[in-house]
Amino acid sequence: MKAEMKKVSFEKPIVSESSEQLIVNMTSSLGIPRNFLPTGDQIDWGLRGIYRTLSKTLPKNEVDDLVVKMTIASSVGLFDGAIVYMWNKVIKTLRSRVKAFGSSMIKNVLQNEKNIDKTLDDITDAKLIDLAYQLNIISEDGRMFLQQCREIRNEASIAHPNNMKIDEEEMINFISRCCKYGLANAKSGHGVELKEVIDVLEKENISNKSIQALAEKIKSSFELQQEFFIKILYKKYINPRVNSYIRRNSMALMKNLQSVITSSLESDLITMHREVVVKGDDSNHSQKMSQKFFEELGMLNSLDDYEKISIPKFQE
Incomplete structure (x- = not known):
């Protein structure tokens, strides 16, 4: 099925004051400095960029709990968490679109794989992106930008502690590319069993x-x-x-x-x-x-x- 390209009309909620108060309360109760998290201006700017991207690019049928969690994470300055949620959404969507092509076609591409369902469940993100490209689900540009996003996600992920910091502009750019190339830019052409x-x-x-x-x-x-x-x-x-x-x-x-x-x-x-x-x-x-x-x-x-x-x- 072709992705429904009707966009959702997102209106940026007024959360700046409430988000700031929540952050202050939490950091104070833990006895840590407020500047451990992005400033209120950074959070506000990040939310503006996210809602503009979602309104402009995200198909209505792609809005789910991962998208909601992404926006909530960004609203309290957890930009690294936001990109993880968005990346998980992209991988979930690509895996679903690949499966829609049917086992015979996927076997032809993967050749020696026998248990296709298990293979798709266990396949690495990098290989899944390449497979989506081979099946013409994403474009050549899509493959390049999504592989770049994958590397950023791996380097800045909250699951892998490091010194890399994601600011609001990097978060907006990451989410924009995920929406454009992984969620909204599905190419025409469908599998025939x-x-x-x-x-x-x-x-x-x-x-x-x-x-x-x-x-x-x-x-x-x-x-x-x-x-x-x-x-x-x-x-x-x-x-x-x-x-x-x-x-x-x-x-x-x-x-x-x-x-x-x-x-x-x-x-x-x-x-x-x-x-x-x-x-x-x-x-x-x-x-x-x-x-x-x-x-x-x-x-x-x-x-x-x-x-x-x-x-x-x-x-x-």
Whole structure:
């Protein structure tokens, strides 16, 4: 589902006096100086920046308890706590969006991982950001800025005592980037489960309308997934053990997806074809079916010259 981009109308609450009194009371009762925490002006400025960012950038459906805790932490000068809450919100959201793409696509990206749910629960923040980028959930800029935020969070986190201090401007910048690149900047394109594609291919009397609808859904996805399914269609088509109607459906879907074949993907398909040729044993006619695949798509000219000699189309 596309993130709802309707923004929340945040109005900055009048908390300066109450926050200051709370801070004074707490520091006095503990016998520590008030200047251990940011000044009232710093807190006020930080809140103004936060509420401006939330009003401008944060989608309505992303407001939750972590966002509330972030604003409350900032209202009493706990800027390091505020960035931890905001970072946890970003990671929670990215993990949810990644899971929405389905296990088959994630397995393709992560390759050797078997238990995808466990992997996503245990994955590091850095790897989760990279995975979200690979799935086209966040942009290249998003990956760069979120990785920077991750490093700041790790260095300034209240969970790891250190001498680094986060001031109000750094907090505002951190929260702004989290909202813009991690919560509001989800790119279009959604996952298509492998099962959905296989179900269409295995229907003997599937309609052209259904195939076209699936093709459009794949087209609206992202490049990595388009490549994934096109390679599956190639393997289905050249497999002599599949039923003829599955091969027919695979080619019908393939023709509807031909417009998304990039030069890089075409090169990958040619490499896959060469691997079939190198195996040499064509008793099952997989080589001929592979040639037929390229012929059906009008891509025979992409094959090597030495191979074209054996194809009737190129014989004079």
